[in-house]
Amino acid sequence: MALLEIKNLHAEIDGKKILNGIDLTVNAGEIHAIMGPNGSGKSTLCNVLGGHEGYEVTQGSITFDGHDLLEMETEERAVAGLLLGFQHPVEIPGVKNIYLLKEALNAKREAQGLDEIDTFSFMKQVRELVASMDMDDSFLHRGVNAGFSGGEKKRNEILQMLLLEPKIALLDETDSGLDIDALKIVSASINRMRDEERGIILVTHYQRLLNYVEPDFVHILYEGRIVKSGDKTLAQRLEAEGYQDILEEAS
Amino acid sequence: MTDTMTETQQIEQLIKREYKYGFTTDIEQEIIPPGLDEDVIRLISAKKNEPEFMLEWRLAAFRHWQTMTEPDWAHVHYPKIDYQALSYYAVPKTQEEIDADAPASLDEVDPKLLETYEKLGIPLHERAVLAGVRGATVAVDAVFDSVSVATTFKDKLAEAGVIFCPFSEAVQKHPELVKKYLGTVVPPGDNYFAALNSAVFSDGSFVYIPKGVACPMELSTYFRINAQNTGQFERTLIIAEEGASVSYLEGCTAPQRDENQLHAAVVELVALDDAYIKYSTVQNWYPGDEEGKGGIYNFVTKRGECRGDRSKITWTQVEAGAAITWKYPSCVLMGDDSVGEFYSVGVGNNFQQIDSGTKMIHLGKRTRSTIISKGISAGRAQNTYRGLVHIGKSAHGARNLTECDSLLIGDRCGAHTFPYIEAKNSSAQVEHEATTSTVSDDQMFYLRSRGLSEEDAMNMVVNGFCKDVFNELPMEFAVEAQALLAVSLEGSVG
Numbered sequence: 162m163a164l165l166e167i168k169n170l171h172a173e174i175d176g177k178k179i180l181n182g183i184d185l186t187v188n189a190g191e192i193h194a195i196m197g198p199n200g201s202g203k204s205t206l207c208n209v210l211g212g213h214e215g216y217e218v219t220q221g222s223i224t225f226d227g228h229d230l231l232e233m234e235t236e237e238r239a240v241a242g243l244l245l246g247f248q249h250p251v252e253i254p255g256v257k258n259i260y261l262l263k264e265a266l267n268a269k270r271e272a273q274g275l276d277e278i279d280t281f282s283f284m285k286q287v288r289e290l291v292a293s294m295d296m297d298d299s300f301l302h303r304g305v306n307a308g309f310s311g312g313e314k315k316r317n318e319i320l321q322m323l324l325l326e327p328k329i330a331l332l333d334e335t336d337s338g339l340d341i342d343a344l345k346i347v348s349a350s351i352n353r354m355r356d357e358e359r360g361i362i363l364v365t366h367y368q369r370l371l372n373y374v375e376p377d378f379v380h381i382l383y384e385g386r387i388v389k390s391g392d393k394t395l396a397q398r399l400e401a402e403g404y405q406d407i408l409e410e411a412s
Numbered sequence: 413m414t415d416t417m418t419e420t421q422q423i424e425q426l427i428k429r430e431y432k433y434g435f436t437t438d439i440e441q442e443i444i445p446p447g448l449d450e451d452v453i454r455l456i457s458a459k460k461n462e463p464e465f466m467l468e469w470r471l472a473a474f475r476h477w478q479t480m481t482e483p484d485w486a487h488v489h490y491p492k493i494d495y496q497a498l499s500y501y502a503v504p505k506t507q508e509e510i511d512a513d514a515p516a517s518l519d520e521v522d523p524k525l526l527e528t529y530e531k532l533g534i535p536l537h538e539r540a541v542l543a544g545v546r547g548a549t550v551a552v553d554a555v556f557d558s559v560s561v562a563t564t565f566k567d568k569l570a571e572a573g574v575i576f577c578p579f580s581e582a583v584q585k586h587p588e589l590v591k592k593y594l595g596t597v598v599p600p601g602d603n604y605f606a607a608l609n610s611a612v613f614s615d616g617s618f619v620y621i622p623k624g625v626a627c628p629m630e631l632s633t634y635f636r637i638n639a640q641n642t643g644q645f646e647r648t649l650i651i652a653e654e655g656a657s658v659s660y661l662e663g664c665t666a667p668q669r670d671e672n673q674l675h676a677a678v679v680e681l682v683a684l685d686d687a688y689i690k691y692s693t694v695q696n697w698y699p700g701d702e703e704g705k706g707g708i709y710n711f712v713t714k715r716g717e718c719r720g721d722r723s724k725i726t727w728t729q730v731e732a733g734a735a736i737t738w739k740y741p742s743c744v745l746m747g748d749d750s751v752g753e754f755y756s757v758g759v760g761n762n763f764q765q766i767d768s769g770t771k772m773i774h775l776g777k778r779t780r781s782t783i784i785s786k787g788i789s790a791g792r793a794q795n796t797y798r799g800l801v802h803i804g805k806s807a808h809g810a811r812n813l814t815e816c817d818s819l820l821i822g823d824r825c826g827a828h829t830f831p832y833i834e835a836k837n838s839s840a841q842v843e844h845e846a847t848t849s850t851v852s853d854d855q856m857f858y859l860r861s862r863g864l865s866e867e868d869a870m871n872m873v874v875n876g877f878c879k880d881v882f883n884e885l886p887m888e889f890a891v892e893a894q895a896l897l898a899v900s901l902e903g904s905v906g
Contacts, residue, residue, distance in 0.1 A: 162541060211857070214853075214857075215853070234865050235857065235861055236861075236862075236865050236869075238861075239861055239862055240863040244861070244862075245860075249860065250858065251855050251858045253855050253859070255875070255877055255878075255880075256872055260872075261862065261872070264862075264864040265873065266864070268863035268864055268865075268868075269863050272863070303875065325863070398441050404508065
């Protein structure tokens with residue numbers, strides 16, 4: 162059974178059609194990269210999968226881990242194991258990072274019928290993760306994304322993923338705004354997330370990230386549809402040739 | 413003979429006797445008509461067995477009130493109050509009468525009320541007491557021996573020389589202190605509602621901390637033995653002498669109903685040299701139904717005078733209830749190097765209206781004030797911050813920091829800010845920051861995408877917003893305040 166199965170997905174926002182029939186299957190253990198020019202629907206796809214209420218699904222189905230995803234609220238999707246890494250993580254001042262991490266973890270545990278995690282185990286786990294991301298402990302006591310640089314925000318997204326251990330990690334342009342060093346650290350963390358039980362979807366504009374995180378499948382999204390799929394060599398072609406030729410080929 | 417008479421018979425006796433000023437009345441004790449005139453005031457004073465000076469003071473205030481006009485500049489709307497239709501004196505109910513009306517057990521209590529207690533985290537044994545279940549207080553006493561708790565409490569205070577008693581008791585036992593300080597911070601003529609309160613005040617707290625004494629425990633109204641119906645026109649006076657300090661807690665998070673709609677309290681604080689008074693309030697008066705009908709009007713005058721050098725007064729408050737809140741806890745910073753602080757969270761939902769804020773009056777040198785006001789509006793509530801920072805000519809080196817933040821939830825509520833800054837000394841530094849924000853969809857989506865329910869996400873954002881104020885609340889209130897906010901904002905999402 163596929164971990165994530167998207168069939169003929171159509172979605173619009175404010176009456177404007179963005180997704181025009183997306184078909185995608187992600188199995189456990191796979192890394193898929195979705196690339197496409199601006200306006201192709203990359204962010205919309207992420208938002209629709211995340212359950213953002215601003216978007217309307219007009220056709221199609223999404224099955225996640227055997228469940229009908231479209232019937233699930235955003236928070237239900239999250240505790241079921243579908244996590245979204247945002248392109249522009251929002252700031253939530255006054256709410257400490259550590260507090261959000263704990264609440265999120267406990268929300269998941271509650272959904273699984275477990276007790277809340279005890280403070281010692283939690284702190285140990287979190288500190289290890291923070292260190293592995295090359296971040297400082299002090300970040301835990303700052304407000305969520307408050308005053309973070311772009312790179313810090315992206316690392317925060319990955320940190321949350323590492324803690325919450327999703328079944329599907331959907332990373333929306335996680336590489337945008339990162340310098341080489343930050344990119345390497347973030348990539349290493351994404352690679353840490355590889356697991357035969359887990360599917361990872363990387364939505365990205367540039368091929369650069371894929372030098373560090375080798376995808377199993379590459380899909381090109383154009384005008385709300387996946388027009389071409391291949392393996393990592395497709396991404397290399399894209400880098401070398403640009404979108405135009407490849408898109409002409411596909412049509 | 414008196415102990416075999418019921419309380420109503422005692423009152424009947426009192427009323428029927430020829431009063432010193434020559435008024436007599438045959439008013440039947442069960443039928444005290446509503447309305448306000450000098451006779452009613454005499455009645456109130458006689459019932460309380462007050463000394464002459466107190467009655468005189470009330471009458472003077474009443475006469476002044478009659479010359480005043482009700483103010484209407486606040487950013488709140490309410491139907492005109494007919495002061496002659498209110499009841500200013502209620503015959504205390506007998507225990508039989510109380511028991512007759514009381515629910516027999518928690519099963520008879522409105523389930524919604526019980527649900528609220530649950531959400532506020534109120535311990536099981538306290539719910540019966542709060543709901544007025546017949547015999548509950550007795551049960552509490554038996555199980556928790558609260559009578560002896562209160563006694564130990566009183567002993568400790570007595571040891572330290574601290575006076576903490578109902579105001580009515582202070583009038584009789586410590587008249588010299590009352591005479592010395594009453595009305596010196598809020599004179600009866602100060603404003604319309606203060607004048608009314610001065611004429612008809614029911615009861616409140618009296619606190620006196622002698623020189624050099626740090627009050628050994630936080631004083632809470634829970635331990636004050638209340639006469640009935642004291643909520644309407646509360647009068648509180650707190651005095652901290654040189655080097656003294658005290659932390660006073662007013663109110664509770666449990667929703668409070670009252671037959672009387674108008675609440676016009678007066679609180680006066682006096683801090684002498686090196687003294688510190690911290691006054692914390694949690695207010696959850698009945699805010700009216702979802703249509704905004706029937707809620708309580710909370711029109712309060714609270715003021716503290718930092719009379720002494722290096723004295724300090726801190727007001728902290730969480731205002732969640734009442735249909736209309738109209739109050740400006742203020743500090744007059746007279747002593748050099750004195751400090752005034754105001755930390756407030758005011759939340760309005762449905763049709764609540766709030767016009768609240770503070771006044772910091774800097775008169776002494778190097779006086780400092782801090783104002784942190786967090787207003788949350790939801791539903792169709794209107795929340796107004798009105799603040800005055802006045803730097804007098806002689807307030808060399810005075811400093812003020814004001815942070816006034818509004819959070820709007822939904823698109824039908826309002827937040828308004830009217831800051832007034834008057835600086836008459838050029839060496840003063842006054843800073844004012846204000847922000848207005850909504851709980852953004854992005855924030856909500858972000859938190860929900862981490863697994864938090866809509867309600868939990870909202871509470872998280874709101875708590876983050878209020879953090880700076882919650883950090884200043886006494887521990888007891890801080891924990892309750894979060895739950896109170898969550899309950900108050902229920903139904904405001906989606």
